[in-house]
Amino acid sequence: MDKDIIMDKNINVVLASDDNYAQHVAVVATSILDNTMVASKLRFFILNDNISEKKISLIKKTVEKFEAKIEFIDIGNDKLKNIYLSGHVSRAAYFRLMIADLVPEDVKKVIYLDVDLLVCDDIIKLWKVDIGKFPLGAVLDYGIITSSRMRKQKEKVIGLSDSYKYFNSGVLIINVKEWRLNDYGSKILAFAQKEKLLHHDQDALNKIFMNNWYEIPLRWNVIPPVFYLFTKILLNSKFRNVAVCAKAMPAIVHYAGRYKPWEFQKYSGFNDKYYLYLSNTEFSEVSMPQPSKNMHGKSICRQIIRLKIADLWLKIFVK
Known part of the structure; x- marks a missing residue:
């Protein structure tokens, strides 16, 4: 593992939300903080898509009573123009693709989490997973890889060579240093913006990182x-x-x-x-x-x- 990552004194967790999902940011953060022995080491980065000042204050109070750190990073309205959205997916789902460009320069590694989940074990165990030089760590998406219809769809749309190696994007360990060196964020966004992808950013991530990601144990993303x-x-x-x-x-x-x-x-x-x-x-x-x-x-x-x-x-x- 990279020396800079080993020496990081914080456990960096990134969440993304608009105003509608702000409450769930607080719930996810609390589930993490309630189940860890190192709450004071947690450093939350919230990718903020116009969350109201009142709700920002409530999230901050929730996190800070555990003595954890929290920072809000505003996303401009000019971001992600013409991105394809459907169903319950908002543009906040795509913010994870820009993490390397948004978090402070000293951050070399982050855990990204969707806000429709609960953490039931100590997050430090996930933080300690060594993904080596891989740009990404993720969990296989059992919903898709156990469906022959969906495997064929992924092979057709994103050219997935091994249809049993498709991951879910809701829980990610991101090697920020590698993303910056290879400008992965721009590459993934470019692909996502030119295609109407059934699984949105998740399909784009699987396309760009095909055969270049580390598999995390299934228990860290039980869908x-x-x-x-x-x-x-x-x-x-x-x-x-x-x-x-x-x-x-x-x-x-x-x-x-x-x-x-x-x-x-x-x-x-x-x-x-x-x-x-x-x-x-x-x-x-x-x-x-x-x-x-x-x-x-x-x-x-x-x-x-x-x-x-x-x-x-x-x-x-x-x-």
């Missing part, structure tokens, strides 16, 4: 297909055991996709931890739940049934 132990995973002997172990001991639970924890009343096993961490933030008095404008097709009952079935599978496979 719904793993959380619910979907049949396509259980029937795949190559991935089943790893998925079961990650489900049993998740380090990060990532609510990727349509079902967000804040959209529903508290349900044990689904979003109760979100509510727990929320209660320890300066946003604890906000009105909950907060359903999205388009709830068509969403049913919490379906998710609870999936959870119960997954728990049964867990009892069968974990002896």
